[in-house]
Amino acid sequence: MAKAATAEMIATAEHVFREYLRDRGLKYTRERQALLRAIMSSDQHFEAEQLLLSMRQSGLRIGKATVYRTLPLLVNCGIVKQVQFSNNAVHYEHTYGQDPHDHMVCRRCGRIIEFDAADVARLRTILAARHRFHALSHRFQIVGLCEPCVQACPVATRPILVPPVSKGRRK
Amino acid sequence: MAKAATAEMIATAEHVFREYLRDRGLKYTRERQALLRAIMSSDQHFEAEQLLLSMRQSGLRIGKATVYRTLPLLVNCGIVKQVQFSNNAVHYEHTYGQDPHDHMVCRRCGRIIEFDAADVARLRTILAARHRFHALSHRFQIVGLCEPCVQACPVATRPILVPPVSKGRRK
């Protein structure tokens, strides 16, 4: 996610979402509106759980199930996109009004670098045509080491693997 | 996964795995050997659970935990690769001795088409250099519709989303 959306952008997204819902007989509830706004206002990649927490910390009363039920709607109508950095976590980012981009993920520090997806999209078209495939979208991600990490430790040929970190509890 | 490995290939992979383990003071147990062989002999993408089941059906006594603990080792030493088709499932494939490839995934029927990754790797190098990033690998996947699916139903503009399928139980 590069930048938080402007108020106008959010308004437009709300319109899009609303249309999407109406078209299939679904309702534009206050919870869905609140989720959309929270997501559009953010400039970060996020997980479902995080989103839930941040909304509750903002004083909003919202259930976990609602978050899990709403995210797919936003993905389907194209406002939000799923991204997968490491395993063990599904991340989301809002893409509405953003330039298409993909990500480079640093294996050592986890830094995310976004880059323009135009070249990738172009290649995807060529490859799809070559296999008589009808491309609709792609997922692309470059894994490696960012410059600062290489500078900090140029000797470590083998990248450091993310240590298994559990969240709380256990002896 | 394009093809099952030949006996020689498996032997070589065993050697590689053994070295990898020895280098870090780990042991080449019969369970690890059995897992490696099963994986190398397969020509399919697979999930952890599937692997466990197929090994047990072959009469091998092996614990679930062992499978989950061994897969990361095989991934780290480069014999196995994780691939992620849809959400809700981590798939693996053995890549040792296989040509580098990426996947196209049909949204409607789930068919997987493999294609040579050379062009993608080339692009990845260019992109990485442009951002002073040190690329080590990539994940690429083209999502869309395969030819048969388009032929079967050319009218459906909106791709059919995988219906939420739970495995057994519930009301």
Added chain:
DNA sequence: GTCAATGCAAACATTTTGCAACTCT
């Protein structure tokens, strides 16, 4: 008023962990 959505808790699937017994080196 009707039909869909919400929140909660319970159910689930998947993966991880502790631990005692066991095995590779």
Added chain:
DNA sequence: AGAGTTGCAAAATGTTTGCATTGAC
């Protein structure tokens, strides 16, 4: 012998579901 490994069952995670109540249109 000793350090790492195994299997099992229990724990933990992340996500989904049933259901009664609430709310949007």
